[in-house]
Amino acid sequence: MVTALLDARRARSVAAQVSDPEMPMLTLADLGVLREVEIEADGTVVASLTPTYSGCPAMAEMRAEVAARLRDAGYARVEIRTVLNPPWTSDWITPAGRRKLAEHGIAPPGAAPRGPLTLTLSPTRRTVPCPLCGSADTEETSRFAATSCKALWRCRACREPFEYVKEI
Incomplete structure (x- = not known):
């Protein structure tokens, strides 16, 4: 259990370092777009992202970059989920x-x-x-x-x- 918790923290740390493609001085964690990173029982890393706008064109790039970084960090199974509720607010920056x-x-x-x-x-x-x-x-x-x-x-x-x- 402790190992799983540490692994989930490491996975979150990896995902949190991904830069926003439109404002690269910010990470997805800085922007508040990275909601949650967890590891399921089968070892799949699930990262949840919330777009700043429902039609945000940067979401595809964010999803791809988070998945690539997690795979590069050694996580074989990665799933990126888009979470719309509650909607993102600029207060999350x-x-x-x-x-x-x-x-x-x-x-x-x-x-x-x-x-x-x-x-x-x-x-x-x-x-x-x-x-x-x-x-x-x-x-x-x-x-x-x-x-x-x-x-x-x-x-x-x-x-x-x-x-x-x-x-x-």
Whole structure:
């Protein structure tokens, strides 16, 4: 039993080191996408991943890379499961992940919205601090960036553009 627990921890450690294909400064563990790694009675390693968005195009690459890394680590039977419930939330990004985003010039998300949301017909004004200079004098330039989970912003103080990971 102790050996199985240690082996499951080792398998999780291997899977946790896989980088996100769209934000390679983050591991899947940093992003909160790696949900669980367990070893079944027949020795199959099962890694569970939750996509950041239901149509996330990076999921195929994440699944393939986790499976390859686990096989390279000596696990012969590997299964990758996609878990949709509960859905991923940006609150699952670890403090280390948020720090890495900021260090790479990407504004980390704030707290995800809770409870019922009020529908408004006018744009919501939020403050996103610039990850480069810290100024709150920023503006959204595009709701969509290189990936669907990010938006493009610009700092009016330092005049630099930056990406922002949206809250979900």
